[in-house]
Amino acid sequence: MEVSISLHQLAWVLLCSGLLFTAYGLYLIVYRLYLHPLRHFPGPRLAAATYYYEVYYDWFKGPYKGRNAWHLIELHQKYGPIIRRSPDELSVEDPDWFDVLFVAGRRDKWSRQGKDSNGSVQSTLSRALHKKRRGALTRFFSKRSILDLEPSINTKVEKLSAGVEKNFLNTGAILNASVAFVALTLDTITDYCFNQSFGCLDKSDFAPEWRKTFWDMFENIPLLKNWTFFANLLFLVPPVVVRMTNPSLTQFFILEKANRQKVAEIWKEWNEDQIQKAKLSEAGLDAPRKDALSKAKKKRTIFYDIMDSAVLPPEEKTPQRMAEEAFGMVVAGGDTTGRAMANLLYHLHANPEWLNRVRQELDSVMVFSNSPITLSELEILPVFSACIKETLRISYLVTDSIMLIEPEEPLIYKEWVIPPGTPVGMTLSHLHMDEKIFPEPNTFNPSRWINAKAAVLDLDKYFAPFSKGNRACLGVK
Numbered sequence: 001m002e003v004s005i006s007l008h009q010l011a012w013v014l015l016c017s018g019l020l021f022t023a024y025g026l027y028l029i030v031y032r033l034y035l036h037p038l039r040h041f042p043g044p045r046l047a048a049a050t051y052y053y054e055v056y057y058d059w060f061k062g063p064y065k066g067r068n069a070w071h072l073i074e075l076h077q078k079y080g081p082i083i084r085r086s087p088d089e090l091s092v093e094d095p096d097w098f099d100v101l102f103v104a105g106r107r108d109k110w111s112r113q114g115k116d117s118n119g120s121v122q123s124t125l126s127r128a129l130h131k132k133r134r135g136a137l138t139r140f141f142s143k144r145s146i147l148d149l150e151p152s153i154n155t156k157v158e159k160l161s162a163g164v165e166k167n168f169l170n171t172g173a174i175l176n177a178s179v180a181f182v183a184l185t186l187d188t189i190t191d192y193c194f195n196q197s198f199g200c201l202d203k204s205d206f207a208p209e210w211r212k213t214f215w216d217m218f219e220n221i222p223l224l225k226n227w228t229f230f231a232n233l234l235f236l237v238p239p240v241v242v243r244m245t246n247p248s249l250t251q252f253f254i255l256e257k258a259n260r261q262k263v264a265e266i267w268k269e270w271n272e273d274q275i276q277k278a279k280l281s282e283a284g285l286d287a288p289r290k291d292a293l294s295k296a297k298k299k300r301t302i303f304y305d306i307m308d309s310a311v312l313p314p315e316e317k318t319p320q321r322m323a324e325e326a327f328g329m330v331v332a333g334g335d336t337t338g339r340a341m342a343n344l345l346y347h348l349h350a351n352p353e354w355l356n357r358v359r360q361e362l363d364s365v366m367v368f369s370n371s372p373i374t375l376s377e378l379e380i381l382p383v384f385s386a387c388i389k390e391t392l393r394i395s396y397l398v399t400d401s402i403m404l405i406e407p408e409e410p411l412i413y414k415e416w417v418i419p420p421g422t423p424v425g426m427t428l429s430h431l432h433m434d435e436k437i438f439p440e441p442n443t444f445n446p447s448r449w450i451n452a453k454a455a456v457l458d459l460d461k462y463f464a465p466f467s468k469g470n471r472a473c474l475g476v477k
């Protein structure tokens with residue numbers, strides 16, 4: 001049977017679809033402005049009517065992507081500490097309310113995609129699943145585990161120093177400090193996760209493509225976050241097409257592939273060990289079994305141990321989920337830590353009086369510049385610690401708001417009652433730039449931490465570069 005549609009009919013179909021679409025759009029705007037549970041909250045009417053308000057500031061307005069984080073500051077200045085930043089979301093800017101949102105309860109996370117963007121702990125929206133996933137990881141980030149990591153970190157620091165001397169100091173080539181520090185953090189994290197580092201420190205240029213990977217990826221976040229359609233599409237489109245349409249995302253696939261390969265190796269290794277253990281156990285060979293177990297223990301990594309975890313059900317241990325966890329870990333720790341160290345170097349050189357004070361303090365505990373020193377010895381140095389804290393405060397390491405949801409109870413902010421299920425965001429960098437708490441917030445001033453300690457002032461209450469509560473950074477130690 002042949003179905004033919006005349007041009008006239010086609011025009012009617014298009015017209016009716018257009019009308020329906022417009023009617024739905026108008027209904028949505030009217031609903032959001034006059035009937036929505038958040039209709040009474042202050043904020044721009046346009047932001048209440050459409051998410052495209054934020055898309056404009058985040059993606060189009062310029063001069064750089066992700067500009068909405070700064071626009072939010074202006075909105076809070078105009079409308080007050082609580083605003084409706086988009087049709088369904090609120091933003092609060094009040095340092096004294098930070099603990100209420102982040103620490104007082106176990107909350108769900110919110111993403112505009114409405115679902116976990118991948119299987120990593122930081123992308124997990126549901127608090128119940130997050131608790132399980134985080135539970136399987138916490139042991140690896142305890143103080144003890146980090147102290148055990150010291151020799152491996154020291155080896156990498158030595159490699160970094162040798163590389164700087166050989167390839168930059170001796171040749172006069174310009175060193176991009178954040179490339180060098182990202183190489184250090186990336187090699188450390190991948191060694192810890194996979195027992196095999198990415199080898200960035202072995203390259204004479206410290207593999208600058210990895211830092212570029214992070215920057216290109218972060219630059220695309222405003223697009224992926226606001227137009228979730230693109231984020232979903234990204235994983236369906238063959239990498240070659242993405243490479244053609246958005247070359248800056250190419251490295252993203254390279255990183256993803258590298259993680260996937262490493263996890264697949266660990267997965268295979270773990271499964272082989274299980275078969276071996278089962279065989280030995282069946283044969284009742286206790287002594288060799290012990291040997292096999294201690295051998296397995298030696299090569300243990302985070303991902304090997306997750307496979308062994310009794311907390312996680314089998315569906316949480318698939319290579320796909322593991323690769324996503326690995327990806328999250330590398331992204332969460334790689335750029336942030338590398339950037340923090342590069343910023344510390346910058347601020348110390350821009351403020352020579354602090355550089356001298358740090359040098360003097362280090363000289364007092366290190367006889368030679370390469371004398372061994374432990375984390376515990378470094379942690380108690382007041383000037384050095386104050387400089388690190390001030391760098392973390394001033395650095396805007398995480399600029400986007402973190403959005404949480406209290407699903408059952410209303411949240412109370414001053415006279416405002418926030419309905420259960422409402423995504424509420426706070427922005428860590430705004431907290432650190434509050435001039436009532438940190439006067440002259442744009443000035444690098446480590447004295448504020450030293451003075452606060454002397455005056456027994458709890459400035460740490462307002463210091464959260466790693467966030468706080470049960471969703472705080474696992475790599476904080």
Ligand code: HEM
Pocket residue numbers: 121122123134189328329330332333334336337340397398402428465466467470471472473474475476
């Ligand atoms: C200066 C360095 C770092 C900063 C400023 C930082 C900051 C943060 C922040 C603000 C969060 C919360 C994000 C959110 O709730 O959406 C977070 C989460 C996380 N970070 Fe870090 N981070 C740093 C280093 C690291 C390192 C080295 C690792 C590990 C290798 C790491 C692993 C994680 C993980 C796994 C999470 C998710 C925790 C969870 O959801 O339970 N981070 N980080």
